[in-house]
Amino acid sequence: MNALALSNIGHAFLGRTVLDRVGLDIGEGELVALVGPSGCGKSTLLHIAAGLVEPRQGSVIRSYARHAVVFQEPRLLPWATARKNIGMALPERLSGRDRQDRVLAAAAAAALEEEDLDKYPVQLSGGMKQRTAIARGLASEADFLFFDEPFSALDPALRRHMQDIVIRHAGNGRRSGLFITHDMTEAVRIAHRVVVLERRGNGISGERHVPLTPGERDDRMIFETVQRFMKEDPLFRHVEELDERRTG
Amino acid sequence: MHSLAKRVSRTGQFLWSGWSGLAGLSVFAAFWQVVHEAYGSFILPSPLETLTAAQALLGDVSAWQLLLTTSSRALSGFALAGVIGTVAGCIAGFHPAILRLVQPQITLMLGVPPIAWIVLLMIWFGTGSATVTTTAAVACLPIVFLGASEGIASRDRLLDDMALSLGMGQVRRFVRITIPQMLNRLFPILVMALGTAFKAAVMAELLANAGGIGEALAVSRSNLDVANALAWILLSVSALLAVEYGLIQPTRSELEAWRHAARPWGVKR
Ligand SMILES: Nc1ncnc2c1ncn2[C@@H]1O[C@H](COP(=O)(O)OP(=O)(O)OP(=O)(O)O)[C@@H](O)[C@H]1O
Ligand SMILES: [Mg+2]
Numbered sequence: 001m002n003a004l005a006l007s008n009i010g011h012a013f014l015g016r017t018v019l020d021r022v023g024l025d026i027g028e029g030e031l032v033a034l035v036g037p038s039g040c041g042k043s044t045l046l047h048i049a050a051g052l053v054e055p056r057q058g059s060v061i062r063s064y065a066r067h068a069v070v071f072q073e074p075r076l077l078p079w080a081t082a083r084k085n086i087g088m089a090l091p092e093r094l095s096g097r098d099r100q101d102r103v104l105a106a107a108a109a110a111a112l113e114e115e116d117l118d119k120y121p122v123q124l125s126g127g128m129k130q131r132t133a134i135a136r137g138l139a140s141e142a143d144f145l146f147f148d149e150p151f152s153a154l155d156p157a158l159r160r161h162m163q164d165i166v167i168r169h170a171g172n173g174r175r176s177g178l179f180i181t182h183d184m185t186e187a188v189r190i191a192h193r194v195v196v197l198e199r200r201g202n203g204i205s206g207e208r209h210v211p212l213t214p215g216e217r218d219d220r221m222i223f224e225t226v227q228r229f230m231k232e233d234p235l236f237r238h239v240e241e242l243d244e245r246r247t248g
Numbered sequence: 249m250h251s252l253a254k255r256v257s258r259t260g261q262f263l264w265s266g267w268s269g270l271a272g273l274s275v276f277a278a279f280w281q282v283v284h285e286a287y288g289s290f291i292l293p294s295p296l297e298t299l300t301a302a303q304a305l306l307g308d309v310s311a312w313q314l315l316l317t318t319s320s321r322a323l324s325g326f327a328l329a330g331v332i333g334t335v336a337g338c339i340a341g342f343h344p345a346i347l348r349l350v351q352p353q354i355t356l357m358l359g360v361p362p363i364a365w366i367v368l369l370m371i372w373f374g375t376g377s378a379t380v381t382t383t384a385a386v387a388c389l390p391i392v393f394l395g396a397s398e399g400i401a402s403r404d405r406l407l408d409d410m411a412l413s414l415g416m417g418q419v420r421r422f423v424r425i426t427i428p429q430m431l432n433r434l435f436p437i438l439v440m441a442l443g444t445a446f447k448a449a450v451m452a453e454l455l456a457n458a459g460g461i462g463e464a465l466a467v468s469r470s471n472l473d474v475a476n477a478l479a480w481i482l483l484s485v486s487a488l489l490a491v492e493y494g495l496i497q498p499t500r501s502e503l504e505a506w507r508h509a510a511r512p513w514g515v516k517r
Contacts, residue, residue, distance in 0.1 A: 052409045069413040075406050079428050079506045088424070089414050120506040140414060 003028050003064045003144055003176040006049055010057035011041075018044050019201040022058070031170045031177045031214060033187035035236075036197035036205075042180045043072055043148055045197065049178060050146050064176065068142035070150040072180075074129040076121040082107070082132045083117040089140035106139035107132075109165050111158060126153045134162065138169060145170050145177040151186070163190050167214045184226045184236070190214050196235055206235040258508070262501065293475040301479035311464075311483075318460035319487045321377055322449035325384025326442050332385075333392030333441075338430065340393070341400020354390045362387055366452050375456040380449050387448035388441035392434070395441075399433030400426065428503070435500045439492060446488045
């Protein structure tokens, strides 16, 4: 049984085709990393999967109860404190006490300090905003998590820390997730499977299973896998090209 | 406890900001004094004379009565326009087609001079409170409508999507995501609309002889009593300021505490 099944997805913005015949299945308890060059339609695919955009073609079948999305931008309510922003993801029925505990737990997981919780988004740094958005995603009782390049505003140490949280949250088989990233090391570290979107959105170019389960892989193994993917595997040529374009 | 301390500090800052307002008024009074000294008391009585006249007026209960009459008429007009304009503006903000249809009528309403409204309303409603209240409402309805519809139309749709992704229903999204954004736009406009309501109410009273400050002004005019006329103007402006700073600004600062947080020290209002 798949938690999420996208089949034959096609989408166009103002007549310009962005996605065409894209199919992607994500199993129960599976965390899939989606990579592809900038502008190839990854975010669009995620929005379609999360039901925020109606696809022109194809079908989306979700067999989980509730999902949460960590967007590419923080998308915080400017008039609410970090605490309220995180709390808005919680189900209504919770008591005040439960609510407080869950917000604190999610904030702690996202390495936010308690004193920062009473600040408004304008008073937070870029990375803190992003972490607040991540905490909001974690606080919800979602059994499917969507991440759209959530760690791009964080420093390497914090990035690792957040990756570990994602692994603990979704990589351990309890929840499923779709994780968009540009960073191959990140993809190999956290995901069961890495899927490459064709650079013009014409379907999925291919996919690779990463050995072992997330959390069991050591740095050496991750490094070697990334090297193998980037150097020898034709599937990741575009991703490599992108990296060259970026540094150039 | 914590929030109480915050509130007290905010109120303190608010009161403290009164000094800068007073400073501004003093500059205005200084210019007034200069013009008074150039043209004499008959054309323009000095600020002090005006204040004395206003004080004398306030000693009389009937003056308070007049102030209350005008204020309540202006306020009911303002409230009427506020409710109708906000509701209609919200609907139009969500439906661009409706906005297109209503826009020409708003332009029309803005274009018709208030005098013309007063004449029409006098014919329809006679020369009572209804005419004054309706004039005030008609004068500020278009701006409230435009403010509300702008506020809705320019909302951040990304936040809407975010709330949708958390499974929020339509009503909760409207109340918790859209309304705060709309109010953000609407509040500065409400301040303007309130001023307009007062102006329109006084004018309607004057032209329709409908009591209130307007009629008192008319009496001063016929007596060529400039000091008294200025005193009445002073009182009506004070009534407007009392409503604005007693009602609208506190509500606004309550809703916009986050904006306050964004401002560095020294630039706070
Ligand atoms: N609302 C929109 N209207 C019109 N075009 C859009 C819209 N959103 C995205 N696009 C276009 O669709 C294409 C795919 O965009 P998308 O955001 O999905 O890319 P992406 O793969 O997430 O890129 P990145 O890695 O830079 O985030 C881009 O060419 C973009 O210009
Ligand atoms: Mg994107």
